[in-house]
Amino acid sequence: MEQLIQKSLDVGITTFDHADIYGDHRNEEIFGNVLRKNASLRQKIELVTKCGIKFPSTQRPKSWIKHYDTSKEHILWSVHNSLKMLSTDHIDLLLIHRPDPLMNPTEIAEAFTLLKQSGKVLHFGVSNFTPTQFEMLQHFLPFPLVTNQLEISVSYHVPLFDGSLDVLMKHQVSPMAWSPLGGGKLVREGQKEVFSKASKYNATEAQLSLAWLLKHPSSIFPVIGTTKPDRIVESAKAIDIQLDLQDWFEILKVAQGREMP
Ligand SMILES: NC(=O)c1ccc[n+]([C@@H]2O[C@H](COP(=O)([O-])OP(=O)(O)OC[C@H]3O[C@@H](n4cnc5c(N)ncnc54)[C@H](OP(=O)(O)O)[C@@H]3O)[C@@H](O)[C@H]2O)c1
Numbered sequence: 433m434e435q436l437i438q439k440s441l442d443v444g445i446t447t448f449d450h451a452d453i454y455g456d457h458r459n460e461e462i463f464g465n466v467l468r469k470n471a472s473l474r475q476k477i478e479l480v481t482k483c484g485i486k487f488p489s490t491q492r493p494k495s496w497i498k499h500y501d502t503s504k505e506h507i508l509w510s511v512h513n514s515l516k517m518l519s520t521d522h523i524d525l526l527l528i529h530r531p532d533p534l535m536n537p538t539e540i541a542e543a544f545t546l547l548k549q550s551g552k553v554l555h556f557g558v559s560n561f562t563p564t565q566f567e568m569l570q571h572f573l574p575f576p577l578v579t580n581q582l583e584i585s586v587s588y589h590v591p592l593f594d595g596s597l598d599v600l601m602k603h604q605v606s607p608m609a610w611s612p613l614g615g616g617k618l619v620r621e622g623q624k625e626v627f628s629k630a631s632k633y634n635a636t637e638a639q640l641s642l643a644w645l646l647k648h649p650s651s652i653f654p655v656i657g658t659t660k661p662d663r664i665v666e667s668a669k670a671i672d673i674q675l676d677l678q679d680w681f682e683i684l685k686v687a688q689g690r691e692m693p
Contacts, residue, residue, distance in 0.1 A: 434466050439661035441476060443668035449581075449608070449655045450518070451482035451529055452510050457491040460517035467519045474520055480608075481518070482529035482559060482581075483510035500532035507543035511552055526553045527581055531565045537572035544573060557581065559610075563599035570603070579608050584652060586626060586641050586687045587614035597650045612654035613641050626686045629679045635670075638663070642670035644683050 440446070450460050460481065467474055483506070487498040507528075514523060526547065528540065547553040557579035558566060570577050580600055584591050584607065591597050591607070600607050613619055618626070619637050627637045635643070645652045656667045675683075685691050 433462055434469075435661050436659070436664065437463075437466055437473070437477075439664045443665050445656075445664065445668060446476060447478040447480060447524075447653075449480045449610075450514070451485070451527075452514055452517075453482075453485050453487065453529075456489055460514055464517050464519035478524040479518055479520060480525040480527065481514045481523055482527040483507055483514070484529045484532060500530055500534070502528055502532040502535040502540055504539040504543040507540065508546065511547055515552060522551055523553045525555045525557055525578065527557045527559045527579070528561075528569075530560050531558070531562065535569075537569050540569060541572045541574070544575075548575065557608075559608075563595045566599055566603075576603065577605060579606060579653075581608035581610055581655065583611050584609035584645060585612050585614045585618065586623075586644050586683055587618055589684065589687065592648070597648065601650050606651040606653055608653045608655050609645050610655050610657075612645055612656060613638055615657075623686075626683055628686075629682065632679070633673050633675070635673055636666060638667060639670040639673060640675070640683070642667055643673035643675050644680060646670060646673075647675050647680055 437448070448463065450463065452460065454460070455462065484500050484502045485498070486492060486495040486501050488495050511523065511526060515521065528535070544553070544556050555578045556573070556575070557577050558569060559581035561569070561580050566577065566580050580596070582591050582596055588611070597607060618641050623637060627640050630637060630640055633640065642654050645654050656664065658664060658667065681692065
């Protein structure tokens with residue numbers, strides 16, 4: 433974990449994406465152990481974490497079915513727990529992990545307001561929200577949501593066409609893209625056809641996948657998911673690749689299996 437963090441900082445990546453549930457509720461603590469050992473690290477990084485999903489686990493014996501909980505009480509408890517696990521006095525960005533069919537926007541607004549006033553959370557966002565869910569929650573909040581973390585990649589480009597990115601651009605909010613390499617599928621399965629221009633850009637398939645996202649005008653922040661320090665360095669180089677317009681559409685065409693209409 434220390435190596436991964438250090439390699440990220442070396443290439444200018446300073447934001448780390450967490451969730452209370454990652455690693456069966458253990459990831460925040462493992463990351464927090466690095467902060468516990470090295471107190472000066474905290475001021476060099478931004479911490480994102482999420483709340484709202486509960487599932488059966490020895491770590492959470494009270495849950496007997498996977499479900500969502502976006503009550504004020506749970507959000508406040510979850511943040512309190514994340515602060516302890518991550519060994520920090522504040523979270524830079526808190527996301528509601530999934531749209532909860534029972535979410536009460538007034539309760540969420542009350543929880544967010546208390547967390548902001550106490551300085552425990554600086555900014556708020558959502559994840560996997562539809563455009564209407566995003567605008568509905570925003571309507572009840574006294575401050576702007578700063579992101580919607582969505583699955584977006586060359587292999588899952590639905591948000592480019594279903595209004596998800598449009599509504600974020602309307603609100604001048606940058607999306608975060610989870611599984612930007614399709615969960616690794618785009619690189620593991622050697623998508624030579626999709627990335628036929630790799631040699632033109634002297635780039636790997638992973639770098640082209642990220643450069644493809646970075647060309648979108650909504651300023652997508654890809655959330656890379658590698659456990660290999662060298663791949664962090666490789667990924668960061670994507671920022672220097674400027675994909676030509678037609679190459680961008682060629683990647684989309686091959687990924688979609690059809691030309692643009
Ligand atoms: N909000 C949500 O609902 C949600 C859902 C899922 C994920 N997320 C977040 O998004 C992050 C990224 O998602 P993801 O892990 O699915 O992302 P991903 O980057 O699309 O996939 C990661 C997989 O790709 C491999 N990989 C990464 N870089 C590579 C490279 N340069 N060359 C070859 N293989 C490479 C990784 O293996 P190695 O480890 O061996 O490199 C890993 O198996 C997660 O860590 C999490 O923070 C959020």
